[in-house]
Amino acid sequence: MTEPMHAALTERYGKPEELRWGDAPQPKVGPDSLLVRVRAAGCNPVDYKILAGNLDSLIPTFFPLVPGWDLAGTVEQVGPAVTSFQVGDEVIGYARQDFVHLGTFAELASVPVRALARKPAGLSWAEAGALPLAGLTAYQALTEALGVGPGQTVVVLAAGGGVGSFAVQIARSLGAGVLGTTSPRHRDWVASLGATPVDYTAGDVADQVRQHCPDGVDAVLDLVGGEALRQAPGLLSPGGRLASVMDPPAVKELGGRYVFVRPEPSQLGELAAMAEKGDIRVGLQQTYPLDRAGEALAKLAEGHTQGKIAVEVG
Ligand SMILES: NC(=O)c1ccc[n+]([C@@H]2O[C@H](COP(=O)([O-])OP(=O)(O)OC[C@H]3O[C@@H](n4cnc5c(N)ncnc54)[C@H](OP(=O)(O)O)[C@@H]3O)[C@@H](O)[C@H]2O)c1
Numbered sequence: 455m456t457e458p459m460h461a462a463l464t465e466r467y468g469k470p471e472e473l474r475w476g477d478a479p480q481p482k483v484g485p486d487s488l489l490v491r492v493r494a495a496g497c498n499p500v501d502y503k504i505l506a507g508n509l510d511s512l513i514p515t516f517f518p519l520v521p522g523w524d525l526a527g528t529v530e531q532v533g534p535a536v537t538s539f540q541v542g543d544e545v546i547g548y549a550r551q552d553f554v555h556l557g558t559f560a561e562l563a564s565v566p567v568r569a570l571a572r573k574p575a576g577l578s579w580a581e582a583g584a585l586p587l588a589g590l591t592a593y594q595a596l597t598e599a600l601g602v603g604p605g606q607t608v609v610v611l612a613a614g615g616g617v618g619s620f621a622v623q624i625a626r627s628l629g630a631g632v633l634g635t636t637s638p639r640h641r642d643w644v645a646s647l648g649a650t651p652v653d654y655t656a657g658d659v660a661d662q663v664r665q666h667c668p669d670g671v672d673a674v675l676d677l678v679g680g681e682a683l684r685q686a687p688g689l690l691s692p693g694g695r696l697a698s699v700m701d702p703p704a705v706k707e708l709g710g711r712y713v714f715v716r717p718e719p720s721q722l723g724e725l726a727a728m729a730e731k732g733d734i735r736v737g738l739q740q741t742y743p744l745d746r747a748g749e750a751l752a753k754l755a756e757g758h759t760q761g762k763i764a765v766e767v768g
Contacts, residue, residue: 461520461560462747462765467507470751473559475744478520481556481564488539489531490547490565494583494741495558496524497763498616502755504554514553521751522558522765523550525565526573526583536567544573546726548586548717558583559747559765571722574730581736582729584616584762589725589734591699591715592621595675596628599697599711604629606672609663609689611682613649614640616762617699618677619737622647627733630673633666635659635682640760643737660688670694676705683708737761744768 458477466472483489501521503509529543539545549558549565557563573582596602608625612618613634625632626648634649644651652662659682663671670691676683679700686696687708696710705712728734739760742750744767754763 459561462744463518463520465517470502470505470748470755473748478518480562483531483533483564485533485535487533487564487566488529488536490527490563491530492525492527492558492563492767493579494526495522495765496584497750497754498587502751516555520557520560524583524587525549525558525563526579545570546573546582546586548590550717568719569717571719571726574726577729580738580741580764580766584736584764586722588616589620590721591617592624593721593725594715595697595713596624599713600673600695602628602630602673607631607667608673609671610634610675612677613644615759619647619761621675622649623734633663643760663689739763741766
């Protein structure tokens with residue numbers, strides 16, 4: 455019989471507010487995995503999309519369902535084939551698996567070694583736990599899909615949120631100039647990250663971008679989809695590149711690349727090093743204790759987060 459642990463969980467698909475605080479079975483640890491005592495877990499839109507059942511056809515789900523794919527914590531147990539970490543190590547992880555069952559909104563999480571890197575020194579648990587998924591998404595989009603480099607100009611659509619705030623900072627540290635769309639609400643935050651804010655609520659975005667870059671920009675990273683994505687090619691210079699995390703058929707039709715983030719330990723290590731050097735700041739709008747994880751995801755689902763929201767455990 456497996457020991458129980460405290461977690462935020464649900465027995466059926468529903469709204470984030472329906473998550474309850476209770477006992478879940480402790481996860482088991484296979485040869486290539488580690489048991490991590492979770493100290494904090496970042497909240498991501500994928501968590502409330504999974505809870506709603508929206509990703510059912512993409513990722514198998516088992517109930518009780520504990521959401522959460524981000525984490526920062528301490529290694530409690532090491533699988534027999536794991537050589538790179540020891541009990542007591544402080545780690546961060548994007549703990550995605552091929553199924554959703556016992557996620558990171560819990561006291562303990564079983565995490566494949568390929569999902570982990572060392573926790574950056576100097577970051578709080580909550581800051582560190584909010585970095586992996588959104589940081590990797592931004593990093594992979596900018597370096598792999600868009601090939602952003604020194605002297606180029608990039609537009610980030612939705613620069614004020616989780617992925618967007620990391621994308622602005624990573625693009626800046628790659629040597630690029632950045633414009634970022636935002637409402638006036640996050641204008642100062644986006645500017646403080648190093649981007650020129652473009653107010654998407656104040657008329658045509660393409661007109662505003664062309665006031666700064668009359669010939670268009672080298673790359674656009676779309677984190678919004680819909681109309682914003684459809685308008686994105688109009689921001690590009692001839693030969694410019696488009697990537698989106700939102701709508702695979704639409705971005706393909708527009709000649710761009712769809713990005714689906716994946717765990718990548720070397721890139722996570724690179725992100726941790728950037729955070730340690732101060733090249734990346736993790737802006738936490740708010741943290742919630744584990745027994746209010748549902749409230750944290752409901753707040754995120756409003757769609758107006760500045761930076762990140764995280765759940766603190768223990
Ligand atoms: N494919 C993948 O692998 C992948 C990976 C990560 C994320 N995603 C997806 O990417 C999206 C963004 O993720 P996230 O973590 O950054 O979400 P988030 O933190 O919840 O994003 C919130 C931000 O989006 C801004 N925003 C909303 N509508 C906007 C618009 N029309 N124009 C400009 N900004 C707008 C909001 O700013 P205002 O308050 O100013 O409106 C807010 O700051 C989500 O749908 C997520 O599921 C996909």
